[in-house]
Amino acid sequence: MRKILNYFKEEINFIMENDPAAKSALEVLLLYPGFHAVLWHRIAYFLYNKKFYFLARLISQVVRFFTGIEIHPGAKLGKRILIDHGMGVVIGETAEVGNNVVIYHGVTLGGTGKDKGKRHPTVGNNVVIGAGAKLLGPIIIGNNVKIGANAVVLKDVPDNATAVGIPAKIILNSKAIDKNASDGDEVCQRGFEEFEEVSA
Template sequence: MFSRMKEDIRCIFEQDPAARSTFEVVLTYSGLHAIWSHRIAHALFKRNMHFAARVLSQMNRFFTGIEIHPGAQIGRRLFIDHGMGIVIGETCEIGNDVTLYQGVTLGGTGKEKGKRHPTLSDNVLVATGAKVLGNIIIGTNSKVGAGSVVLKDVPSDSTVVGIPGKVVISNGVRVKDRLNHTLQDPVSDMCKAMDARIVQLELQLKELTKATPNSDEKDEKR
């Protein structure tokens, strides 16, 4: 237990240049407190002490602003930086050396049963405000950009940005043809439809203007 705690503290020093002393890290880093509290809650959860685990989880949320369901499986050296607002669902699986920033949600997409939360492989980074939803897998060494909403599996060594999330970098190379998602972008589709409609109306107005004589021509005929 103490070796794991030392490992967690060492991870913070490696990841956060603002960390100055062990005393400061132990007393003031809410992400570290959340991880330590979750380990106890998870141990209770595995022993079917679900009520006690949830109570501890809610206390953890109250004091740190980080909500981790006691059923979530978290690997070694998870680094939570400025963790306020982070939510980690019950069936989440987080690998080793993962980094989560403020406002990240690892959640579900509805009322489905069983595995309904994402799996984050080793060395994944999820930036501020990103939402990773559903039973999907984020591959090893991948990054999720700030504010992104990811609903599909992400290959290893990739960078995902946007709503819905799309792969823009894969294996260090910028992707020209991004992943084809079944989920459409309704805002983009509506804008394209409106542009096409405006062009059509302008053409119709031009034809009507040509077909209708102006007032000067009517006066000459009279």
Template sequence: MWKTIKSDISAVFDNDPAARSWFEVAFTYSGLHAIWWHRIGHWFFKKRMFTIARIVSQFSRFMTGIEIHPGAVIGKRLFIDHGMGVVIGETCIIGDDVTLYQGVTLGGTGKEKGKRHPTIGNNVIIGSGAKIIGSFTVGENSRVGPNTVVIKEVPPNSTVVCIPGKIVKRDGVRVNRLDHTSLPDPVIDIFEGLQKQINELKEELEQERQRNGGTRQHDAQSV
């Protein structure tokens, strides 16, 4: 147990340059406290003492602002930085040396039974506000950008950004060049599509008016 606690604290120093002392980390880092409470709740969960496990997890949520279901399986040296709003679902599996930032959601879709939350490989970094939804794997050594929404499998050694998530780098090679100054905006895309349809309807209406005007003029000349 003490070896695990020491490893958890060392992970903070490895990932957070603001960490100053073991005492400060052990008593003030809510992400660390959430992980320790989860280990207690997970022990009760494995013993099928589900109500006690949920009570522990809800107490941890109240104290830290981080919600980890006691059924989730968490590997070694998880680091949750500025963890307020982090949510980790029941069937989620997290590997070793993973980093989660504020507002990350590892969630499920629908009301299906069984494995419904993501599996996060070793050495993955998930940026602030990112949402990983569904039962698939984010491969080891991958990076998920802030506010990215991932809804399908991510290969190892990949970088994912945007909504929905797009792989922009894999094995160190750029896959799709991303212009950070002109990221896609679905709302603007909808308005542009509507404007295009309006312009097409205007052209058709004008053409119809010209045809009708020509017909009336021809009838007048015939008379």
């Protein structure tokens, strides 16, 4: 029971730290579809690994209906995940997401082709993925990475990098970003501004 309570506390605190619109823990618990989607995914993931495939898929489909967020029950999610707004997020079967990750609406962690086996992205720790970004194939996204809104990422992104554009280009080192900037949208917007300067 204590582990369950600690899980709720940890996840809710992370959401409140990263979403300035979150006013209270009760609001997150009851009214945040991203929180609900991740919570139910953890149950579906447990069942999927116990080979209760149909029940796991049923849970994921019901959750998609109510939240607009589709997470395959085979996907592996780390601790402290914020799916902000959430509508249109798709996370594929062999995707792996690390700890302390913020995912905005419209993001796809998808595969390419019909190959079986590992075919979806692996995302490291402390990553922000901007709205509408598409990460495709068995690529590796490093730690402390920022992915700009609507970017299409087809290749690996190293640690401490920011990637924007179609196809995505690495344009700066994340260490150059203001450490006080807590809003992922602001970070991604800065990336776009620099990308426009480089492309001009």
